[in-house]
Amino acid sequence: MKAAERQLRIRHLIESRDFIDLETLCREFDASESSVRRDLDILEQEKALKRVYGGAVSVHPPQAARAFDYAVESSRLSDEKGRIAQRAAGLVEDGQTVILDGGSTVAAVARELSSKSLHIVTNSLPIAESLESLRNIELTLTGGYFDPRLRVMLGPFCEQMLGAIRADLLIMGIGSISAAGFSNNNTLVVGSEQKMLAVARKVIIVADHTKFGRGGVIPVAPLSAAHVVVSDTGLASEYIDLLRSSGVEVLLA
Amino acid sequence: MKAAERQLRIRHLIESRDFIDLETLCREFDASESSVRRDLDILEQEKALKRVYGGAVSVHPPQAARAFDYAVESSRLSDEKGRIAQRAAGLVEDGQTVILDGGSTVAAVARELSSKSLHIVTNSLPIAESLESLRNIELTLTGGYFDPRLRVMLGPFCEQMLGAIRADLLIMGIGSISAAGFSNNNTLVVGSEQKMLAVARKVIIVADHTKFGRGGVIPVAPLSAAHVVVSDTGLASEYIDLLRSSGVEVLLA
DNA sequence: ACAATATCATTCAATTTCAATCAACATCTT
DNA sequence: AAGATGTTGATTGAAATTGAATGATATTGT
Numbered sequence: 001m002k003a004a005e006r007q008l009r010i011r012h013l014i015e016s017r018d019f020i021d022l023e024t025l026c027r028e029f030d031a032s033e034s035s036v037r038r039d040l041d042i043l044e045q046e047k048a049l050k051r052v053y054g055g056a057v058s059v060h061p062p063q064a065a066r067a068f069d070y071a072v073e074s075s076r077l078s079d080e081k082g083r084i085a086q087r088a089a090g091l092v093e094d095g096q097t098v099i100l101d102g103g104s105t106v107a108a109v110a111r112e113l114s115s116k117s118l119h120i121v122t123n124s125l126p127i128a129e130s131l132e133s134l135r136n137i138e139l140t141l142t143g144g145y146f147d148p149r150l151r152v153m154l155g156p157f158c159e160q161m162l163g164a165i166r167a168d169l170l171i172m173g174i175g176s177i178s179a180a181g182f183s184n185n186n187t188l189v190v191g192s193e194q195k196m197l198a199v200a201r202k203v204i205i206v207a208d209h210t211k212f213g214r215g216g217v218i219p220v221a222p223l224s225a226a227h228v229v230v231s232d233t234g235l236a237s238e239y240i241d242l243l244r245s246s247g248v249e250v251l252l253a
Numbered sequence: 254m255k256a257a258e259r260q261l262r263i264r265h266l267i268e269s270r271d272f273i274d275l276e277t278l279c280r281e282f283d284a285s286e287s288s289v290r291r292d293l294d295i296l297e298q299e300k301a302l303k304r305v306y307g308g309a310v311s312v313h314p315p316q317a318a319r320a321f322d323y324a325v326e327s328s329r330l331s332d333e334k335g336r337i338a339q340r341a342a343g344l345v346e347d348g349q350t351v352i353l354d355g356g357s358t359v360a361a362v363a364r365e366l367s368s369k370s371l372h373i374v375t376n377s378l379p380i381a382e383s384l385e386s387l388r389n390i391e392l393t394l395t396g397g398y399f400d401p402r403l404r405v406m407l408g409p410f411c412e413q414m415l416g417a418i419r420a421d422l423l424i425m426g427i428g429s430i431s432a433a434g435f436s437n438n439n440t441l442v443v444g445s446e447q448k449m450l451a452v453a454r455k456v457i458i459v460a461d462h463t464k465f466g467r468g469g470v471i472p473v474a475p476l477s478a479a480h481v482v483v484s485d486t487g488l489a490s491e492y493i494d495l496l497r498s499s500g501v502e503v504l505l506a
Numbered sequence: 507a508c509a510a511t512a513t514c515a516t517t518c519a520a521t522t523t524c525a526a527t528c529a530a531c532a533t534c535t536t
Numbered sequence: 537a538a539g540a541t542g543t544t545g546a547t548t549g550a551a552a553t554t555g556a557a558t559g560a561t562a563t564t565g566t
Contacts, residue, residue: 002543018261034546035545052255052256052257053257054258108283133401140399141397141399141406143393144394146385153396157393161410255553256554286514286555307513
């Protein structure tokens with residue numbers, strides 16, 4: 001991809017997002033760090049954005065005006081969850097209707113989706129908060145009883161609403177995975193997750209390797225309910241084989 | 254997550270919440286206490302918030318959520334809103350199921366309810382955020398299409414969910430009040446509000462005096478739909494008489 | 507008032523990001 | 537075709553950020 005095209009697209013991305021990190025840009029354009037840095041330098045000279053440690057911020061932060069004179073920044077993210085999230089987000093295509101359930105891994109996926117044009121349905125308040133200001137994402141919440149600990153909406157109203165929709169894709173976290181299938185520890189959560197599974201055409205499960213082997217209290221679904229499982233490289237081959245023999249595609253990030 | 258992004262999102266969160274505790278922020282961003290503290294330091298220098306023991310508070314103390322339809326309020330009006338909110342909150346009794354619709358005046362009422370034991374049903378994200386951590390309040394959200402400007406859930410799913418419940422009390426803000434009744438400017442909002450009116454046994458309307466006399470585009474309900482209207486002392490006696498002759502109790506704060 | 511608990515500011519090693527440099531490659535010119 | 541020019545991606549040491557640990561300070565409950 002040519003520099004001019006990259007810069008044009010960065011301009012566009014920064015419009016719909018208040019912040020972009022360098023790593024995301026490199027991945028998005030399949031370009032080297034150096035090239036993206038040069039692009040950001042140029043765009044900053046053109047006053048199209050402001051460079052900060054770790055990426056760049058919009059020059060017109062919607063509400064948060066007059067702030068970035070001191071802006072100094074950084075971060076680290078790339079733990080297993082981040083890598084899993086990136087891998088899973090790569091499976092999502094523009095224009096799809098995607099259900100996201102609660103859980104921190106799925107929340108990480110949500111953050112990776114911010115550059116796509118999607119219709120998102122979720123019962124998670126943190127995910128809603130992280131997506132609500134993105135103009136390229138249409139957001140629908142399930143409603144229901146609000147669990148203050150998990151910060152998700154659950155219960156009959158949530159399930160009824162889920163039952164009334166159809167989605168192209170479900171991205172779900174899970175409490176535990178064993179030969180017996182997927183399981184979880186919270187009755188209400190299980191109810192919602194089963195509804196989500198029922199109305200989604202394709203199911204992606206995100207779960208780091210620590211979720212495997214331990215048995216959850218309440219079964220959610222058999223392994224074959226998933227089409228894709230995204231995990232990390234620490235996953236024992238025993239479980240990889242188990243999943244594949246159930247017809248599940250396994251991706252390791 | 255990069256520091257710049259965290260800080261942007263903290264700015265965003267503090268607008269709707271008045272207070273955020275450190276632990277919530279750490280969990281939300283999957284960042285260490287140290288990092289969040291540094292973020293708060295920077296944001297305080299930038300006057301975006303004020304650090305307090307245990308977290309941070311908004312720099313505009315009683316700044317409610319953004320307005321429902323009409324954005325900017327003078328400080329005098331805000332003061333009136335606070336008094337209206339206190340008066341309205343005084344009408345709520347422990348143990349009731351209360352529907353709160355969106356809008357800045359209702360959000361102010363929500364904050365006054367924090368010491369009561371209630372079941373709250375709302376379609377407003379700012380209200381949900383301000384009540385979610387209170388242990389004495391059971392919170393249910395309506396679900397539905399999320400309107401990013403008003404930060405409320407609306408549409409068919411919202412109305413269907415409202416249709417399935419019964420509430421002791423509805424506290425509702427309104428765009429405008431005239432002899433013709435209550436009205437508003439947003440079709441989806443009106444649909445939800447009519448559902449709320451249908452399922453609540455008692456209806457309290459909160460509206461400062463500027464809402465009177467101007468005609469909204471879309472009618473919501475006749476004046477007689479309300480049981481109580483709480484307004485401020487600037488309300489012309491003409492409207493007080495009008496409401497009372499429709500069988501509405503009028504309280505001025 | 508006191509002890510128990512929670513939060514805070516500071517420090518430091520590990521990690522991440524940065525800017526500068528350079529060789530390889532592509533594109534354009536003559 | 538050869539040379540000039542500009543772009544790219546990798547490398548490197550420097551600078552900045554992060555998370556954990558520590559002791560100090562503030563708040564809470566009795």
